[in-house]
Amino acid sequence: MSEQQYEKYYVPAQSPWPIVGAVALFLIAVGAGNFVIETTKGKDGYGGWTLLAGLAILVIMLVGWFRDQIEESMTGMHSNQLGRSYRQGMSWFIFSEVMFFAAFFGALFYARMIAVPWLGGSSNNAMTNEVLWPGFEAMWPLVKTPGGTTTEAMGWFGLPLANTVVLLISSVTAHFAHVALEEGKRKQLTLFLGVTILLGLGFLVLQVEEYVHAYREMGLMLTSGVYGNTFFMLTGFHGLHVTLGTILLIIMFFRVLKGHFSKDNQFAFQAASWYWHFVDVVWVLLFIFVYIL
Amino acid sequence: MALPRMNNWSFWILPFAFLILLSSLFLEGGGPNFGWTFYAPLSTTYSNDSTALFVFSVHIMGASSIMGAINVIVTIFNMRAPGMTWMKMPLFVWTWLITAFLLIAVMPVLAGAVTMVLTDKFFGTSFFNAAGGGDPVLFQHIFWFFGHPEVYIMILPAFGIISQIVPTFSRKPLFGYASMVYATASIALLSFIVWAHHMFTTGMPVAAELFFMFATMLISVPTGVKVFNWVATMWRGAITFEIPMLFALAFIVLFTIGGFSGLMLAITPVDFQYHDTYFVVAHFHYVLVTGAVFSIMAAVYYWLPKWCGKMYDLGLAKWHFWCSLISVNVLFFPMHFVGLAGMPRRIPDYALQFADFNKWISIGGFAFGLSQLIFLALLIKACRKQGEPATDRVWEGAEGLEWEIPSPAPYHTFETPPVVK
Numbered sequence: 001m002s003e004q005q006y007e008k009y010y011v012p013a014q015s016p017w018p019i020v021g022a023v024a025l026f027l028i029a030v031g032a033g034n035f036v037i038e039t040t041k042g043k044d045g046y047g048g049w050t051l052l053a054g055l056a057i058l059v060i061m062l063v064g065w066f067r068d069q070i071e072e073s074m075t076g077m078h079s080n081q082l083g084r085s086y087r088q089g090m091s092w093f094i095f096s097e098v099m100f101f102a103a104f105f106g107a108l109f110y111a112r113m114i115a116v117p118w119l120g121g122s123s124n125n126a127m128t129n130e131v132l133w134p135g136f137e138a139m140w141p142l143v144k145t146p147g148g149t150t151t152e153a154m155g156w157f158g159l160p161l162a163n164t165v166v167l168l169i170s171s172v173t174a175h176f177a178h179v180a181l182e183e184g185k186r187k188q189l190t191l192f193l194g195v196t197i198l199l200g201l202g203f204l205v206l207q208v209e210e211y212v213h214a215y216r217e218m219g220l221m222l223t224s225g226v227y228g229n230t231f232f233m234l235t236g237f238h239g240l241h242v243t244l245g246t247i248l249l250i251i252m253f254f255r256v257l258k259g260h261f262s263k264d265n266q267f268a269f270q271a272a273s274w275y276w277h278f279v280d281v282v283w284v285l286l287f288i289f290v291y292i293l
Numbered sequence: 294m295a296l297p298r299m300n301n302w303s304f305w306i307l308p309f310a311f312l313i314l315l316s317s318l319f320l321e322g323g324g325p326n327f328g329w330t331f332y333a334p335l336s337t338t339y340s341n342d343s344t345a346l347f348v349f350s351v352h353i354m355g356a357s358s359i360m361g362a363i364n365v366i367v368t369i370f371n372m373r374a375p376g377m378t379w380m381k382m383p384l385f386v387w388t389w390l391i392t393a394f395l396l397i398a399v400m401p402v403l404a405g406a407v408t409m410v411l412t413d414k415f416f417g418t419s420f421f422n423a424a425g426g427g428d429p430v431l432f433q434h435i436f437w438f439f440g441h442p443e444v445y446i447m448i449l450p451a452f453g454i455i456s457q458i459v460p461t462f463s464r465k466p467l468f469g470y471a472s473m474v475y476a477t478a479s480i481a482l483l484s485f486i487v488w489a490h491h492m493f494t495t496g497m498p499v500a501a502e503l504f505f506m507f508a509t510m511l512i513s514v515p516t517g518v519k520v521f522n523w524v525a526t527m528w529r530g531a532i533t534f535e536i537p538m539l540f541a542l543a544f545i546v547l548f549t550i551g552g553f554s555g556l557m558l559a560i561t562p563v564d565f566q567y568h569d570t571y572f573v574v575a576h577f578h579y580v581l582v583t584g585a586v587f588s589i590m591a592a593v594y595y596w597l598p599k600w601c602g603k604m605y606d607l608g609l610a611k612w613h614f615w616c617s618l619i620s621v622n623v624l625f626f627p628m629h630f631v632g633l634a635g636m637p638r639r640i641p642d643y644a645l646q647f648a649d650f651n652k653w654i655s656i657g658g659f660a661f662g663l664s665q666l667i668f669l670a671l672l673i674k675a676c677r678k679q680g681e682p683a684t685d686r687v688w689e690g691a692e693g694l695e696w697e698i699p700s701p702a703p704y705h706t707f708e709t710p711p712v713v714k
């Protein structure tokens with residue numbers, strides 16, 4: 001067997017973008033840290049500006065990085081092996097995201113099934129309740145905390161249900177878009193991808209409306225005890241992921257309009273649609289565990 | 294690497310993230326003041342403002358780790374040379390694969406933990422505050438769900454290194470290769486269900502204490518398999534005692550001591566006595582310093598000639614080994630006794646009866662630190678390309694692709710995949 005039978009290793013050209021990206025993350029972390037301190041403690045400083053500068057550099061870096069990458073891909077410089085690496089890399093990235101949400105789901109389950117009942121005196125904690133939090137009754141959703149903060153529980157009917165439907169449909173249209181791409185039907189591809197994006201944006205609008213409703217009319221806030229904490233952190237991080245997913249899909253939309261992607265060259269599109277399905281699955285879990293149960 | 298640019302990015306993030314953590318020391322109010330475990334409420338109610346910088350630097354370090362780990366996994370899954378089947382892979386590669394999996398699984402959980410600390414401290418949430426329905430113990434659960442796999446992240450590559458070095462200098466193939474792979478995988482899987490052994494004294498139902506006790510003790514089985522296999526590899530081998538082998542032998546003996554004290558700590562009622570004493574400090578320094586750090590030194594002495602093409606100064610290396618070995622035991626062994634006698638950790642002062650032991654611990658500590666200057670001198674000499682040129686194979690019994698290419702390896706090593714038979 002001669003070595004020539006094997007594909008050459010993909011060795012990319014030198015690129016300045018990784019170190020630019022590191023600088024961007026540095027500014028973002030420093031900026032975000034200082035921004036948090038300044039806004040919550042009422043201090044003056046440049047945290048916000050540093051954060052913005054970092055984000056701007058990050059955007060420039062991403063645009064530059066992906067422009068180079070797309071150019072290399074369109075001129076056929078990528079090996080098949082690299083395509084596989086990208087797909088596997090994306091799957092593992094999504095796995096890491098799953099674990100991030102798992103931490104917050106874990107906090108939700110712990111608070112609900114262990115912390116709150118214990119504070120209410122269950123198991124062998126009668127004295128905890130009696131001495132430390134007299135009069136506190138365990139319940140979920142926790143609308144009255146041991147400290148006495150009260151709030152209202154968010155029902156699952158109405159906006160949340162509508163949002164579930166919107167996201168589920170968008171998952172289906174994203175799938176149809178992918179099928180259309182596989183079959184080379186460009187018009188359908190554009191149509192379904194466009195619909196998916198609109199549904200994503202619709203979801204975000206409804207989500208904002210839900211938050212406004214929670215804050216203004218229900219008194220359900222991030223600070224309303226552990227029910228409000230888990231509610232807003234889980235739905236909030238999910239919303240961020242929907243935002244990111246929508247941005248990815250919009251980029252894919254413009255690339256589709258430019259005639260990019262084919263049956264054999266579609267990693268970016270696939271990655272965006274995987275990400276979209278992942279965001280959907282997380283929402284379904286959220287809907288069950290945060291809203292319904 | 295499969296994704297070289299991402300690898301580059303993940304590398305460059307680290308110095309910047311470290312810079313942020315370091316610079317927080319000079320902030321108003323001082324740096325993070327809650328130890329590496331940042332237990333709530335120390336890190337929430339009682340911490341200073343630099344906590345925000347701590348949180349965000351941990352975030353970008355986590356991003357760096359995850360990117361690095363994805364790269365390792367994808368490279369191993371996808372870029373193995375033709376003929377390099379799974380069960381032919383060097384054990385160092387296997388341990389890294391499993392380590393990288395652990396990293397991807399637990400770094401996001403750490404990110405979640407620091408995020409909750411951030412919002413608890415600055416945005417009025419009460420994940421770790423009973424007044425709002427949360428629980429400080431929840432912090433410990435989340436933290437140790439990350440923290441326990443994290444210590445295996447540090448030790449599994451060490452197991453891989455030792456599994457490369459011992460066969461080389463015993464001139465025998467590794468005993469029980471397949472069992473070594475399965476043992477590594479089961480250690481990794483078990484690491485997800487033992488975290489609360491760090492919390493035996495913080496309050497848990499008895500059933501949970503029992504579960505975490507037995508699950509933890511179970512880990513000693515695959516770990517025992519490993520130690521047995523290393524010893525069996527040496528059995529009737531033509532052993533020579535080059536520097537990497539010396540460190541590997543020290544590793545096997547001293548890591549096993551650390552493993553045994555770990556087994557003692559795993560027993561819940563006994564841990565009630567040992568918890569937060571110097572016995573724990575002795576335990577984890579035996580597994581991490583004479584374990585992980587010694588294996589890194591072994592690895593440097595094993596591969597350094599391959600990296601720079603020159604054999605290092607053997608005299609200095611011997612001095613380094615013996616000084617380190619003796620001083621590290623003077624440093625950590627007495628900690629077992631003061632710990633059993635009740636000296637608590639994380640308290641700068643101690644009762645008078647511990648003074649003599651602490652004197653020896655201090656002497657050992659300084660001696661161990663100074664011994665590393667020998668290592669530094671050796672490395673500087675090696676970097677300046679002094680010494681005898683190294684052959685391709687370097688060690689008589691070395692096996693594996695890296696020993697088939699020149700020392701130092703050419704730029705990019707292989708342009709096309711080499712075929713492994």
Ligand SMILES: [Cu+2]
Pocket residue numbers: 440441444487488490491
């Ligand atoms: Cu542990």
